[in-house]
Amino acid sequence: MENNILLEVKNLKKYFNLRSGFLSQRFAGSVKAVDDISFFIRRGETFGLVGETGCGKTTVARVILRLVPQTGGEAIYNKVNIFKLTSREMLKIRREIQVIFQDPYASLSPRMTVGDIINEPFEIHKIGDKRKRIKKVKELLRVVGLNPEHIHRYPHEFSSGQRQRVGVARALALTPKLLLCDEPVSALDVSVQAQILNLLTDLQKEFNLTYLFIAHDLSVVKHVSDRIGVMYLGKLFEVANSEDLYKKPLHPYTMGLLSAIPIPDPELERKRRRIVLEGDVPSPINPPSGCSFHQRCPNAQDICSKEEPELKNYSKNENEHLAACFFAGKPI
Amino acid sequence: MAETENNKILEIKNLRTYFYTDDGVVKAVDGVSFDLKKGETLGIVGETGCGKSVTALSILRLIPQPMGKIVEGEIIFDGKDLLKLGQKELQNFRGNRISMIFQDPMTSLNPVYTVGNQVMESLVVHRKLSKEEARRGSLKLLEMVGIPEPKRRFASYPHEFSGGMRQRVMIAMAIANSPSVLIADEPTTALDVTIQAQILELMDELKSKTNSSIIIITHDLGVVAKYANRVMVMYAGKPIEFSNVDNIFYKPMHPYTIGLMKSITRLDEKNRKKLKPIEGLPPSLIDLPKGCIFRIRCKYAINQCKKEYPPLVEIEKDHRVSCYRAKEFMDGILERFGN
Numbered sequence: 001m002e003n004n005i006l007l008e009v010k011n012l013k014k015y016f017n018l019r020s021g022f023l024s025q026r027f028a029g030s031v032k033a034v035d036d037i038s039f040f041i042r043r044g045e046t047f048g049l050v051g052e053t054g055c056g057k058t059t060v061a062r063v064i065l066r067l068v069p070q071t072g073g074e075a076i077y078n079k080v081n082i083f084k085l086t087s088r089e090m091l092k093i094r095r096e097i098q099v100i101f102q103d104p105y106a107s108l109s110p111r112m113t114v115g116d117i118i119n120e121p122f123e124i125h126k127i128g129d130k131r132k133r134i135k136k137v138k139e140l141l142r143v144v145g146l147n148p149e150h151i152h153r154y155p156h157e158f159s160s161g162q163r164q165r166v167g168v169a170r171a172l173a174l175t176p177k178l179l180l181c182d183e184p185v186s187a188l189d190v191s192v193q194a195q196i197l198n199l200l201t202d203l204q205k206e207f208n209l210t211y212l213f214i215a216h217d218l219s220v221v222k223h224v225s226d227r228i229g230v231m232y233l234g235k236l237f238e239v240a241n242s243e244d245l246y247k248k249p250l251h252p253y254t255m256g257l258l259s260a261i262p263i264p265d266p267e268l269e270r271k272r273r274r275i276v277l278e279g280d281v282p283s284p285i286n287p288p289s290g291c292s293f294h295q296r297c298p299n300a301q302d303i304c305s306k307e308e309p310e311l312k313n314y315s316k317n318e319n320e321h322l323a324a325c326f327f328a329g330k331p332i
Numbered sequence: 333m334a335e336t337e338n339n340k341i342l343e344i345k346n347l348r349t350y351f352y353t354d355d356g357v358v359k360a361v362d363g364v365s366f367d368l369k370k371g372e373t374l375g376i377v378g379e380t381g382c383g384k385s386v387t388a389l390s391i392l393r394l395i396p397q398p399m400g401k402i403v404e405g406e407i408i409f410d411g412k413d414l415l416k417l418g419q420k421e422l423q424n425f426r427g428n429r430i431s432m433i434f435q436d437p438m439t440s441l442n443p444v445y446t447v448g449n450q451v452m453e454s455l456v457v458h459r460k461l462s463k464e465e466a467r468r469g470s471l472k473l474l475e476m477v478g479i480p481e482p483k484r485r486f487a488s489y490p491h492e493f494s495g496g497m498r499q500r501v502m503i504a505m506a507i508a509n510s511p512s513v514l515i516a517d518e519p520t521t522a523l524d525v526t527i528q529a530q531i532l533e534l535m536d537e538l539k540s541k542t543n544s545s546i547i548i549i550t551h552d553l554g555v556v557a558k559y560a561n562r563v564m565v566m567y568a569g570k571p572i573e574f575s576n577v578d579n580i581f582y583k584p585m586h587p588y589t590i591g592l593m594k595s596i597t598r599l600d601e602k603n604r605k606k607l608k609p610i611e612g613l614p615p616s617l618i619d620l621p622k623g624c625i626f627r628i629r630c631k632y633a634i635n636q637c638k639k640e641y642p643p644l645v646e647i648e649k650d651h652r653v654s655c656y657r658a659k660e661f662m663d664g665i666l667e668r669f670g671n
Binding site: 052053159161162190191192193194195197198201216217218219223225226242243246256257259260261262264265266267269274277278280281 | 605
């Protein structure tokens, strides 16, 4: 494996068990939220994880952070398997892996000033004295484009875009190496969304950050990512660098997803052929046999309902363009 | 009547809808005028709080009372001013000749009635059909909007449907009486992209089948580019630019529209291309600044912008802009997509 890999996820699994009955709590099957996925992120790059509601993209981030225990697999950060660490060792790693959440309303405590919010990581990790911390907090506010004098304000005094900046400042406080961004801009209006995307890009350059960027909006993901993984019902369907994914998608689901997103260009839209994928995403409690996409797939053959396709490389170069489809590359 | 007159199905004149709150008067819609032509799709775009949804709600007089009030304006449909009608007369139009699809299909369907029941309701109320006829009618509608096994699904409750299916039910209810105008307020915002594509295609298909007109309210410029014929851009309760879709995307003349175009991420663009967002935030609708409301965020603002609000004027055929410097954009004196 290459040397410059910061995080490698291997055969990651997370199943949520369902219980039925009020008192008996019988085991009633499991939801395979993340089902055997593997990918890696190189130092300094942005890896985008895209997929529709319920595909398991957020669960991936939560498992990597050990906010929920994994069912199986490994997450190797800097040559160390995160899942094998003691909680004390984990605390140290958490300094280096930080997270930005989707909802800037719910992820900031309404009873703390933004100064306290950004200061909290220093307290938890016992870094610096009071004077140094205040100086650092003000510096962070400036870095994310907020006025350092607003240190004593509460989150409700800020707009949603500004709140998201506070979230970014908090994530940056401990000078992390890896940032997990879980739908960081989907709650924002376009003009504000662009401001935050630019901020994230600038910060990446300035602090040499590595991003795992999770979102449902493929045009946003494509904008920020070097490489992208497409998820569907807990599985990775395709992994490629973002230009290849857009120009020569291999998996029919990726093709459908790309085609479903209208491009803000009327003339182009008039010429563009539209593939409309039929049906809904199946229930993850009882996923279809074989390839979980076969019921919606225009290319599906007999084999697709019987066997599950493996994620395989289709490029000359190792690990460059992977897809999980028996008929990868066949147009739909 | 002249042909151009005939072509207009709906005309809104100088609509003002205000909300009276403890903090002051919120001018949610402040002087909106537009017309809707037969068979066209009109897009209304703008960011959160720009008044696009309130405009739609005002057309059907669904503004929450007593906080909100339509203080001025005319809404001419079929030669009648809807604002002058009594509740009973208005009821003949609502859900019948003009109907609406709401953003959130979870909250806009009644959870304690079956889906079939809710689709039947508008047929029974407006067309005075018997129960049996209405039942047959609604089965047909459910089939039209692509609900598989409509007979079985007729007796299902909304919670048994997925988001996309619920939105299909909403559409079935909206088109039950073949309305001339369909108002869709963010119809796909709550849905996943592949489902969004299904719903928008369905609406477009039904529109051409029934020759109705659609007002689609959205913040997604991609959706507008794909489906709208004409577009009205709103900012802080006012229309700031109004033209056909090509002009709005290729020759925008209001700095806000231009700014929006430079803020969006596009699938077909190289990644990491620097976006050029509009600086600052939309103003509070309570204390609107004097003069142009956009001037605080506008890098083209001049002295005149502080003094008086620029009127929406026709700068070229079918292209109305409310900016003092629009002509300079048109003549190429100001660069649009440069810096």
